[in-house]
Amino acid sequence: MLSHKHIPYGNIKTTMKDAETLTEPLLDEEGAAADAFANIPPLNPEDPLSGLTNEQIKQSLATFGKNEIFIPETPLWKLFLKQFIGFLPILIELAAIVSIAVRDYTDFGIILAMLVINACLGFHEEYKAKKSLNELSHQLESEVAVRRNGETLQLNVKELVPGDVVLLVGGTIVPADTQWIKGDTVSVDTAPLTGEPIPRKYPGDHGDIILSGTTVVAGECYGRVIRTGEHTEIGNAQKEIMADKTVSVVSVFQKKIMLVVQILVSASFALVIAVLLVQGLYYNGFQDNVSQTILDALVILIASIPIALPLVLQVNMALGASHLATTYNAVVTSLPALQDIASMSMLCSDKTGTLTTANMSIITDQIFA
Numbered sequence: 001m002l003s004h005k006h007i008p009y010g011n012i013k014t015t016m017k018d019a020e021t022l023t024e025p026l027l028d029e030e031g032a033a034a035d036a037f038a039n040i041p042p043l044n045p046e047d048p049l050s051g052l053t054n055e056q057i058k059q060s061l062a063t064f065g066k067n068e069i070f071i072p073e074t075p076l077w078k079l080f081l082k083q084f085i086g087f088l089p090i091l092i093e094l095a096a097i098v099s100i101a102v103r104d105y106t107d108f109g110i111i112l113a114m115l116v117i118n119a120c121l122g123f124h125e126e127y128k129a130k131k132s133l134n135e136l137s138h139q140l141e142s143e144v145a146v147r148r149n150g151e152t153l154q155l156n157v158k159e160l161v162p163g164d165v166v167l168l169v170g171g172t173i174v175p176a177d178t179q180w181i182k183g184d185t186v187s188v189d190t191a192p193l194t195g196e197p198i199p200r201k202y203p204g205d206h207g208d209i210i211l212s213g214t215t216v217v218a219g220e221c222y223g224r225v226i227r228t229g230e231h232t233e234i235g236n237a238q239k240e241i242m243a244d245k246t247v248s249v250v251s252v253f254q255k256k257i258m259l260v261v262q263i264l265v266s267a268s269f270a271l272v273i274a275v276l277l278v279q280g281l282y283y284n285g286f287q288d289n290v291s292q293t294i295l296d297a298l299v300i301l302i303a304s305i306p307i308a309l310p311l312v313l314q315v316n317m318a319l320g321a322s323h324l325a326t327t328y329n330a331v332v333t334s335l336p337a338l339q340d341i342a343s344m345s346m347l348c349s350d351k352t353g354t355l356t357t358a359n360m361s362i363i364t365d366q367i368f369a
Contacts (some may be wrong), residue, residue: 025119034077040226041163049222051165052145060161065159067176067228069238079126083119091261092118095305102298114308121314122335129333144175144302147222149354164225170215176225177232180208183221193234253339257313261306268304272297 024137041056043049052060083089092115099108145167146155152167157175160166166178168186180203181185187199192213199217202210210216212224231240250258279293324330324338325351332338 004325040224041222043163043165047150049147050150052161052163055150056163057148057161060163064162064228064231066158066165067225068158069208069230069235074130076127079130080119080123083091083096084115087219088257088261088313089115091265091305092310098298100299103296111298113288114310118310121318125318125332125335127249127323128330142173142174142175142349160225160228162228166225167220168210168216168223169220170216174212174214174216175212176212176229177227178210178223179226181222181224184219185212186219188214190216196232203271251334251336252338252343255337256310260328261309264304264306266274268301273299275300 032186035074041052041060044051044053084093091109096111096115099105099111142157143154144157144160146153146160147165147167160176162176164211164277165181166175168183175190185204186202188202188210189199190196190211192215200206202208208224211234212227227235229235235369266336276293276297279296317338320338321332321335325331
């Protein structure tokens with residue numbers, strides 16, 4: 001049992017919500033019984049701040065799960081195979097297929113080796129970034145004081161379940177959407193969610209639900225967890241962000257490289273057609289030696305494919321990522337993003353507008369030089 005130094009249990013002399021309200025099952029806003037969070041374990045009517053019992057904790061954990069946001073884990077083999085998908089890797093693979101088709105085994109071996117080296121470099125950097133992010137996430141895990149079975153325990157925030165009574169003090173990052181129960185009128189920094197620089201008062205004009213991810217600035221109180229994990233406001237936003245990350249996005253740098261490659265390949269393809277027509281029609285290549293005519297055209301096509309370009313780019317970006325990691329302790333999760341940042345001449349950001357509307361606009365008649 002842990003006696004909290006800020007608020008010894010039972011010594012709070014400030015206001016408290018109606019006990020009858022707190023000891024009834026908590027319904028969601030629409031009262032939908034089908035909703036998984038429609039009924040949260042009620043508090044003890046004799047001592048609402050004693051917390052959940054072991055049986056209630058088991059039921060709540062089985063119903064709602066842990067207080068964490070599910071992040072799909074990408075297997076290492078999928079991470080490696082992903083390096084063979086993309087415009088440039090597919091271009092190299094086509095060159096390898098053409099080489100084996102014309103029985104140029106030497107070129108095929110060289111192209112295949114470059115393809116594997118390119119994939120290994122990309123896999124190494126992505127795996128290193130993934131590992132660094134996982135370690136960073138573990139370091140950021142925090143604990144919170146929780147009332148359970150009449151005792152105060154210090155638990156990892158992941159162990160919280162709806163119905164838990166938590167102790168919120170100044171400096172605490174609210175671990176889940178929490179309903180204020182008893183204590184001071186607390187000041188809460190809601191900037192991570194709203195962008196507002198001025199702390200809000202709870203309970204007050206904004207109700208008595210303190211959202212997850214906000215920070216208690218001043219005051220001390222008890223609160224009842226009502227939503228956890230992906231069901232919290234910040235959890236819903238995080239879930240949408242993770243869904244967006246599953247969509248493949250081509251960076252500006254990759255678009256420029258692909259444009260150059262497409263121009264080269266298009267010009268080479270036009271040259272191949274010209275060679276076929278000249279050698280086939282003017283020199284009777286289609287009649288005398290069809291295979292040699294096609295082979296000559298394919299040689300030109302293979303030579304036009306910049307098979308070393310992906311390897312050179314990957315090596316340079318890997319060196320840049322390594323330099324950022326060792327010198328500035330930066331975690332690079334996307335190698336092409338390095339070049340996107342390098343090509344940036346001006347970065348405009350506005351915390352409130354960006355986070356709340358995801359759009360940025362400039363009012364030309366209100367620009368002050």
